Amino acid sequence: MDRVVTRDLVLTPVRMSDLPEVHRLHADPAVWQHQPSGRHTSLAQTRDMLELFVGGWSDGLGYWTARLRDTGAYVGIGGCRLRAGIAWNLYYRVDPSYQGRGLATQIARAGMAAAAGVASGLPVTAYLLEHNLASHAVVRKLGLTLAWRGPDADEAAGVRLVYADRALSDEQLAVLVA
Numbered sequence: 001m002d003r004v005v006t007r008d009l010v011l012t013p014v015r016m017s018d019l020p021e022v023h024r025l026h027a028d029p030a031v032w033q034h035q036p037s038g039r040h041t042s043l044a045q046t047r048d049m050l051e052l053f054v055g056g057w058s059d060g061l062g063y064w065t066a067r068l069r070d071t072g073a074y075v076g077i078g079g080c081r082l083r084a085g086i087a088w089n090l091y092y093r094v095d096p097s098y099q100g101r102g103l104a105t106q107i108a109r110a111g112m113a114a115a116a117g118v119a120s121g122l123p124v125t126a127y128l129l130e131h132n133l134a135s136h137a138v139v140r141k142l143g144l145t146l147a148w149r150g151p152d153a154d155e156a157a158g159v160r161l162v163y164a165d166r167a168l169s170d171e172q173l174a175v176l177v178a
Helices: 016-027 043-059 103-119 133-142 170-176
Strands: 009-013 063-068 074-083 087-094 124-129 145-151 159-164
Touching: 009 103, 016 043, 016 063, 016 074, 043 074, 063 103, 074 103, 087 103, 087 133, 103 124, 103 133, 124 133, 145 170
Parallel strands: 087 124
Antiparallel strands: 009 063, 063 074, 074 087, 124 159, 145 159
16 A cells, blocks of 8 residues: 545655654644653654554554645654554544644544455554544544543543444453553
């Protein structure tokens, strides 16, 4: 899956050459207003994350770099990546200057469609913080439902929610929230 095109975006597999843009996004305090502790403070931190994301493509699907169709401007990163071999993890992070345009929803919908094409038997899950209302809006548009609510591993972040496109077994939940 070299390239996916949505109404407004071109999605391509994330590459190490995306490091400067991905770092700028993940280091931006405005992106982390719901979880300041998640903000990247070094290029090495982003490089480590990006290496993990690039390696995720070995499972047949991973996160994409999102660019506007008309200008090629970098918008963000997202899609679906296999988590613990038991579920797809839905992820979307959009530059604040492009938020509020439905682009995260386009990235997420494309990710869900791609995940269904690679391994439809696995659930699609999304992890968000209870106080991140914009992420709630996206998962609701996608039809995901709340599967778990509990404390976040980063206690300062607050309450973590797990949404899924289907019921999750107790075993799946135990692995996903560990």
